[in-house]
Amino acid sequence: MIIHNQVQFVTINNDQAGQRIDNFLFTRLKGIPKSRIYRLIRKGEVRINNGRINPEYKVQAGDFIRIPPVRLAKKQKNVISAKLGKVAILTDYILYEDQYLLVLNKPSGMAVHGGSGVNFGVIEALRALHPEAHFLELVHRLDLETSGVLLIAKKRSALRALHQQLSQKKIQKQYVALVKGQWPSHIKVIQVPLLKVISQNGERIVKVNSNGKYSETYFQIKERISNATLVNAFPITGRTHQIRVHAQYAKHPIAYDNRYGDPNFDKELTFTGLKRLFLHASSLIFIHPVTGEKLTFNAPLDQQLKICLALLRKE
Incomplete structure (x- = not known):
């Protein structure tokens, strides 16, 4: 069993301030699946200053947190070995590392953190x-099937500084995506409210809904290829599945998107051998949290995406 069998009361200090409550709980409740932690937040079992909060809430110094007891059956003990193939190969994906941060070209099919199976x-x-x-903590996230630049902080002070840049929209993110059909030249920005719905099995689905949160993405045509368009996407806000839902909303869903895509479009791409979501975080620009230097990191496409584009261009 994984057991946290007593109510915990925690007062946030200055070093802990600035992080999202879900990230704080992931660290605090080691071994508890992410889906279970989100359920605790949704049901109001986690309280801050005696009130309910949402997973995006950022804890402040002096916040008083009540964490309920948690007891879950554990099927087996998973000890992650640095020699495990999928772990060891990550060293080949590191784009940059110093004593404050690490930049990775995350491969598709690997979650940013464990949980939910x-x-x-x-x-x-x-x-x-x-x-x-x-x-070692994530500064931001990428979906399981999305590849590309991922930023990790190696010090709490660096994490706080980078989160501040995120909140002030000073970190510039660029993605590349292959979408269905010919993206209209006049659609340069999509601004719609997005509402996150969590199903009973814990899967998150995002919909355009007037009750949702404001979201904004700029799109730029990169290349027109056959019955598809390669686009650059620049998210201004950071909502869950934002680029994927915005592409669907524009009626040009991303290739091989198993939640928001078009199966018929995916079938047209079968000959390319593509088997993953064609969404890649290609570039990240931010200020180094200690040196103040402006840093730009570009992540190359993986072989599967390169081959897909090469075959489409021959068409």
Whole structure:
């Protein structure tokens, strides 16, 4: 059993301030699946200053948190080995590393963290590779099937500084996506409210809904290829599945999107051998949290995406 059998009361200090409550709980409740933690938040079992909160709430110094007891059956103990193939290969995907941060070209098909049926993700793998590291936390997230630039903080002070840049929209993210049909030249920005719905099995689905949160993405045509368009996407806000839902809303869904895509479009691409979501975080620009230097990181497409484009261009 994984047991946290007593109510915990925690007062947030200055070092802990600025992080999202879900990320704080992931660290605090080691071994508890992400879906279970989100359920605790949704049901109001986690309280801050005696009130309910949502998963996006950022804890502040002095916040008083009540964490309920949690008891879950554990099927088996999973010890992540640094020698495990999927873990060890991550070293080949590191774009940059210093004592404050690490930049990774995350491969498609690997979650950013464990939970919801996933034994481990990028952050757990990196901790296995760096057992000497006292602190390793995600600055932002990428979907399971999305590849590309992922930023990890190696110090709490760096995490706070980078989260501040995110909140002030000073971090520039660029994605590349292959979408269905000919993207209209006049659609340069999509601004719609997005509402996140969590089904009973814990799967998150996002819909355009007037009750949702404001979201904004800029789109730029990169290349027209056959019955598809390669686009650059620049998200201004950071909502869950934002680019994928915005592409669907524009009636040009992303290739091989198993939640928001078009199966008929995917069938047209079968000859390319594509078997993953064609969404890649191609570039990230931010200010180094200590040196103040402006950094730009570009992540190359993986072989599967390159081959898909090459075959489409021959068409």
